[in-house]
Amino acid sequence: MHFTPLPYLDPGSGSILIQIAIAALLGLGVAIRASWSTIKKYFGIKSKSQDEDTDSDDVQS
Amino acid sequence: MSKAEQLSASFRDPSGFLFTDSGILYRQINRAYSNDYARLMDSGLYDKLVKASLLIPHVEVDQFPAESDAAFKVIQPERVPFISYPYEWSFSQLKDAALATLSIQKRAMKLGMSLKDASAYNIQFVRGKAMLIDTLSFEVYKEGEPWVAYKQFCQHFLAPLALMAYRDVRLSQLLRVYIDGVPLDLASDLLPAKTKFNFGLLTHIHIHAGAQKKYSDKVVAPRKGGMNKQALTGLIESLESTVKKLSWKPAGTEWGDYYENTNYTDSAFEHKKQLVKEWSAEKKPALVWDLGGNTGVFSREAASSGAFTISFDIDPAAVEQNYRTVKTKKDQNVLPLVLDLTNPSPALGWDNSERDSFSARGPVDMALALAVIHHLAISNNVPLPQLANFFAARCKWLVIEFVPKSDSQVQKLLTSREDIFPSYTREGFEAAFSACFAIRKSESVRDSERTLYLMERK
Numbered sequence: 001m002h003f004t005p006l007p008y009l010d011p012g013s014g015s016i017l018i019q020i021a022i023a024a025l026l027g028l029g030v031a032i033r034a035s036w037s038t039i040k041k042y043f044g045i046k047s048k049s050q051d052e053d054t055d056s057d058d059v060q061s
Numbered sequence: 062m063s064k065a066e067q068l069s070a071s072f073r074d075p076s077g078f079l080f081t082d083s084g085i086l087y088r089q090i091n092r093a094y095s096n097d098y099a100r101l102m103d104s105g106l107y108d109k110l111v112k113a114s115l116l117i118p119h120v121e122v123d124q125f126p127a128e129s130d131a132a133f134k135v136i137q138p139e140r141v142p143f144i145s146y147p148y149e150w151s152f153s154q155l156k157d158a159a160l161a162t163l164s165i166q167k168r169a170m171k172l173g174m175s176l177k178d179a180s181a182y183n184i185q186f187v188r189g190k191a192m193l194i195d196t197l198s199f200e201v202y203k204e205g206e207p208w209v210a211y212k213q214f215c216q217h218f219l220a221p222l223a224l225m226a227y228r229d230v231r232l233s234q235l236l237r238v239y240i241d242g243v244p245l246d247l248a249s250d251l252l253p254a255k256t257k258f259n260f261g262l263l264t265h266i267h268i269h270a271g272a273q274k275k276y277s278d279k280v281v282a283p284r285k286g287g288m289n290k291q292a293l294t295g296l297i298e299s300l301e302s303t304v305k306k307l308s309w310k311p312a313g314t315e316w317g318d319y320y321e322n323t324n325y326t327d328s329a330f331e332h333k334k335q336l337v338k339e340w341s342a343e344k345k346p347a348l349v350w351d352l353g354g355n356t357g358v359f360s361r362e363a364a365s366s367g368a369f370t371i372s373f374d375i376d377p378a379a380v381e382q383n384y385r386t387v388k389t390k391k392d393q394n395v396l397p398l399v400l401d402l403t404n405p406s407p408a409l410g411w412d413n414s415e416r417d418s419f420s421a422r423g424p425v426d427m428a429l430a431l432a433v434i435h436h437l438a439i440s441n442n443v444p445l446p447q448l449a450n451f452f453a454a455r456c457k458w459l460v461i462e463f464v465p466k467s468d469s470q471v472q473k474l475l476t477s478r479e480d481i482f483p484s485y486t487r488e489g490f491e492a493a494f495s496a497c498f499a500i501r502k503s504e505s506v507r508d509s510e511r512t513l514y515l516m517e518r519k
Contacts, residue, residue: 007177007209008073008074008075008076008177009073009177009178009209009210009213011207011209011210011211011212012212012273012276013276013277013279013280013281014269014272014273014274014275014276014277015211015212015215015269015272015273016207016211016281017272017276017281018264018268018269018272018273019207019208019211019269019288019296020207020287020288020292022264022265022268022296022299023207023288023292023293023295023296024288024292025295026292026295026296026298026299027288027289027291027292027293027294027295027296028295029295030291030292030294030295030298031291034291
């Protein structure tokens with residue numbers, strides 16, 4: 001099997017570090033949203049934003 | 062023996078490259094990419110993306126590879142009728158290209174893959190939709206890894222879109238200067254201070270630019286597994302919502318309401334539409350360039366003959382309006398683009414051969430030059446024989462409108478300058494163009510002093 005050990009474009013040191021920091025924060029939001037919908041599901045409340053596993057995120061109308 | 066010729070735009074990626082053989086476009090996939098390609102095809106991602114009109118379809122072929130030592134497979138992608146570049150797109154075109162890229166990334170992540178680049182040049186408009194044309198842009202996603210294309214996405218899409226929305230729509234032209242997207246420190250400097258109160262722009266542009274500067278000369282190795290899938294999802298969703306919130310409404314630009322402010326009567330307008338429709342139906346061109354296409358009214362008449370029609374205009378507002386019409390009418394064969402005919406897109410990039418110039422992307426079967434000759438001959442001082450040469454190098458058939466000096470639009474151009482154009486008459490025009498073209502038809506446009514010609518290149 002072949003793997004490219006490093007990306008062929010330089011992703012940039014600063015870009016990588018800031019990305020990890022921002023994403024950690026944003027990932028928290030995703031986690032909270034996920035657990036919130038689990039809680040709601042438990043109590044039988046239907047959530048409006050259940051398109052996670054569908055392909056409804058089509059952007060071009 | 063193969064006469065394969067490698068395309069100069071695809072030299073960067075070691076995964077493979079484009080080449081042509083006997084006029085057919087192929088993409089060689091290198092062995093180094095075989096694992097990723099197999100995942101793209103076997104995971105169902107390829108089918109999903111093609112079905113959603115987000116990825117260019119291809120077929121695997123038996124064609125002999127251009128560089129057989131490295132070759133794994135050769136594929137033949139569907140040919141894009143016309144390659145356009147981000148500095149030729151209107152605001153919504155760039156925005157849709159950005160959203161298509163993120164939508165692809167989201168779908169890829171669900172199937173264990175990720176985009177390894179997010180170049181705006183990898184997106185093309187095919188059948189009215191923004192579509193990824195680089196089949197080799199995917200890699201197997203490795204949990205814990207950050208998005209390698211983050212910087213590129215911000216430079217190619219987010220920064221120019223933010224500048225267009227918050228500062229001036231003409232700043233899209235920075236993409237013509239910076240081939241790898243707008244440098245983030247420049248975008249951060251040019252954006253108004255209020256964008257620091259927009260969370261997405263604050264983080265992805267302003268703070269991002271600061272971090273780039275801070276670590277520009279430092280080697281940092283982020284710890285392994287530093288970014289889980291949830292964090293990556295959060296990042297992509299944040300970019301998506303930031304892009305979605307950016308908007309630009311055409312207002313107050315040059316020709317935004319051009320058709321409402323002319324001396325055209327409805328009957329002259331309809332007559333012109335009818336002639337364009339008739340002549341294109343008769344000559345059946347495959348590819349048409351409407352030069353000075355405004356909001357695309359006449360482009361659509363030419364396109365009704367089945368021709369793929371590119372509607373060029375200098376005014377970003379008109380092109381924006383045209384693109385919005387493409388979307389609402391679901392036009393599959395009209396492509397609106399921003400272009401200044403007096404300074405068209407040059408050849409750009411490494412060795413001046415990564416991005417083709419406007420002229421190198423021609424010639425085409427038919428060009429329309431309606432209500433544009435006076436702008437070129439009078440506002441831009443181009444002598445009529447030079448104009449004839451220009452059009453003869455661009456097309457076989459030319460539908461051109463002569464607008465005489467007595468026309469109010471020409472009068473307007475002459476009010477503030479000396480009339481140094483003694484040969485700008487109908488006779489002078491016909492004489493100049495007859496050097497390169499045979500005039501096949503000429504019709505006086507009803508209720509106007511204008512004439513429409515159908516000419517064939519000699």
